[in-house]
Amino acid sequence: MSKKVFELLLFLILFVFTSAAQQRPNIVVIYADDLGYGDLSCYGATKIKTDNIDKLAANGIRFTNAHATSATCTPSRFSIITGTYAWRKQGTGIAPGNASLIIPVDKITLPSILKKAGYATAIVGKWHLGLGGADGPDWNGEIKPGPNELGFDYSFILPATVDRVPCVYVENHRVANLDPADPITVNYNEKVGDWPTGKEYPELLKLRPSHGHDQTIINGISRIGFMTGGKAALWNDDDIADKLIEKSTAFISSNKAKPFFLMLTTHDVHVPRTPHDRFKNKSGLGTRGDVILQLDATVGQIQKVLDSLGIADNTMIIFSSDNGPVVDDGYADSAVIKLNGHTPSGPLRGGKYSAFDAGTRVPFIVKWTKGIKAGKTSNALFSQVDLLSCFAALTGQQLTSGEAGDSFNALDVLLGRSDKNREYVIEHANTLSVIRGKWKYIEPNNGPAINKQVNIELGNLPKAQLYDLSEDIGEKNNLAEKYPSVVKTLSALLQKVKDKSTNKIETMHASSLQ
Numbered sequence: 206m207s208k209k210v211f212e213l214l215l216f217l218i219l220f221v222f223t224s225a226a227q228q229r230p231n232i233v234v235i236y237a238d239d240l241g242y243g244d245l246s247c248y249g250a251t252k253i254k255t256d257n258i259d260k261l262a263a264n265g266i267r268f269t270n271a272h273a274t275s276a277t278c279t280p281s282r283f284s285i286i287t288g289t290y291a292w293r294k295q296g297t298g299i300a301p302g303n304a305s306l307i308i309p310v311d312k313i314t315l316p317s318i319l320k321k322a323g324y325a326t327a328i329v330g331k332w333h334l335g336l337g338g339a340d341g342p343d344w345n346g347e348i349k350p351g352p353n354e355l356g357f358d359y360s361f362i363l364p365a366t367v368d369r370v371p372c373v374y375v376e377n378h379r380v381a382n383l384d385p386a387d388p389i390t391v392n393y394n395e396k397v398g399d400w401p402t403g404k405e406y407p408e409l410l411k412l413r414p415s416h417g418h419d420q421t422i423i424n425g426i427s428r429i430g431f432m433t434g435g436k437a438a439l440w441n442d443d444d445i446a447d448k449l450i451e452k453s454t455a456f457i458s459s460n461k462a463k464p465f466f467l468m469l470t471t472h473d474v475h476v477p478r479t480p481h482d483r484f485k486n487k488s489g490l491g492t493r494g495d496v497i498l499q500l501d502a503t504v505g506q507i508q509k510v511l512d513s514l515g516i517a518d519n520t521m522i523i524f525s526s527d528n529g530p531v532v533d534d535g536y537a538d539s540a541v542i543k544l545n546g547h548t549p550s551g552p553l554r555g556g557k558y559s560a561f562d563a564g565t566r567v568p569f570i571v572k573w574t575k576g577i578k579a580g581k582t583s584n585a586l587f588s589q590v591d592l593l594s595c596f597a598a599l600t601g602q603q604l605t606s607g608e609a610g611d612s613f614n615a616l617d618v619l620l621g622r623s624d625k626n627r628e629y630v631i632e633h634a635n636t637l638s639v640i641r642g643k644w645k646y647i648e649p650n651n652g653p654a655i656n657k658q659v660n661i662e663l664g665n666l667p668k669a670q671l672y673d674l675s676e677d678i679g680e681k682n683n684l685a686e687k688y689p690s691v692v693k694t695l696s697a698l699l700q701k702v703k704d705k706s707t708n709k710i711e712t713m714h715a716s717s718l719q
């Protein structure tokens with residue numbers, strides 16, 4: 206081989222190698238809880254400033270029409286991790302804190318696809334997908350199966366929600382800091398042990414419930430469910446955000462040399478809202494505003510760690526939320542009276558739990574300096590259920606037809622190279638809706654029109670609803686009677702998606718609907 210040919214070969218090998226390396230960014234998904242479409246200044250909020258998240262958007266792509274699959278947490282998280290709709294499977298509603306793992310361990314998942322591609326994988330934060338086998342989690346022993354059996358090499362989780370017992374962190378298979386001499390007992394039906402409950406002793410509370418949330422008191426806050434024991438393992442509510450940053454930072458730092466995938470699922474801005482002193486009374490909007498600032502600071506901290514390690518440019522950060530906003534979700538934390546004109550849903554109707562768009566249309570931002578052009582706003586219709594297929598494509602993997610059947614490859618849209626709408630998006634609340642192009646159809650449903658406790662319109666109506674989102678983003682004008690053929694086509698499409706089990710459904714010819 207001549208020297209020239211050798212040099213050329215070397216150049217080619219190096220070129221292929223570096224471009225392959227570039228295609229494999231680190232991936233950090235920051236998944237907020239109950240954050241609304243109108244909660245960030247980069248999405249039009251004027252009463253609060255979210256500088257760090259705004260910066261992410263300015264340096265990346267801000268999506269205006271991206272959707273969580275469901276209007277509550279457990280089903281949205283189920284879908285994002287499995288690439289299948291939760292509503293296809295029984296038992297995927299809001300999970301109690303002692304639920305068994307609801308995701309099968311023998312199927313492809315968001316972390317397992319990246320693990321297969323050589324990524325180090327971790328989840329830090331809220332889980333809420335159940336733990337353990339049929340008998341539920343053994344809090345005093347080995348807690349499995351759980352995230353580690355689904356493809357996460359490392360997990361540091363809040364097992365369910367912060368308003369549900371047990372109020373302890375689980376690190377990999379064990380409750381962190383558990384003293385074996387003080388075992389944990391959890392019960393969701395009746396009181397266990399002698400720890401006081403909010404119902405019996407409201408005078409002991411530093412944060413009172415507005416509805417529900419009156420069972421065992423932990424750290425002056427009464428929760429859903431009863432527990433006793435595990436005193437040394439109890440979390441400190443005020444520093445949960447800091448703890449999650451600490452564990453995320455440790456994972457990022459020790460894996461900086463390989464590609465890694467971190468799913469940071471924050472407790473903010475879910476109830477109970479207990480901002481750290483650094484954020485208390487800083488927003489002028491009460492505790493809900495304060496924890497939005499805390500969430501923004503979390504994003505800033507993660508960015509700072511990536512910068513300091515020199516790996517920020519080749520790290521894709523995706524920021525989103527699991528469902529829409531709620532102001533009073535069960536604690537009298539004065540969020541309602543201090544709202545001060547802030548509109549968590551932005552221009553959208555409804556909120557968390559709702560079939561109206563604020564239930565599932567959420568902030569969605571992607572930043573990847575090396576891989577995408579900064580400063581774009583994408584109006585493409587996008588669903589979080591597609592992330593699994595996007596990550597498969599990003600890492601050059603082919604899914605077989607039975608795998609993650611509701612997840613389509615929208616990588617070009619995710620990276621801002623295309624603005625093509627998803628063919629349709631299914632939204633799941635009490636009822637199912639389908640969005641296609643400008644149209645949104647909500648199935649007839651006999652559920653209540655409003656949830657009075659949380660003061661949210663649920664979007665249930667016994668007759669069909671049809672909205673033209675291009676002109677009526679607030680879903681005020683029901684056009685179902687005016688356009689019966691559109692209703693017919695969309696209800697048929699929805700039926701087809703329902704019937705198709707989890708296999709991919711082929712493209713429907715309905716270009717007139719775009």
Ligand code: NG6
Binds near residue numbers: 277416417429535
């Ligand atoms: C509801 C809780 C609410 C919240 C929600 C789950 C009551 C009265 N309300 O049942 O506070 O925990 O479940 O929220 O208990 S989610 O974001 O995790 O889906």
Ligand code: CA
Binds near residue numbers: 238239278475527528
């Ligand atoms: Ca949620």
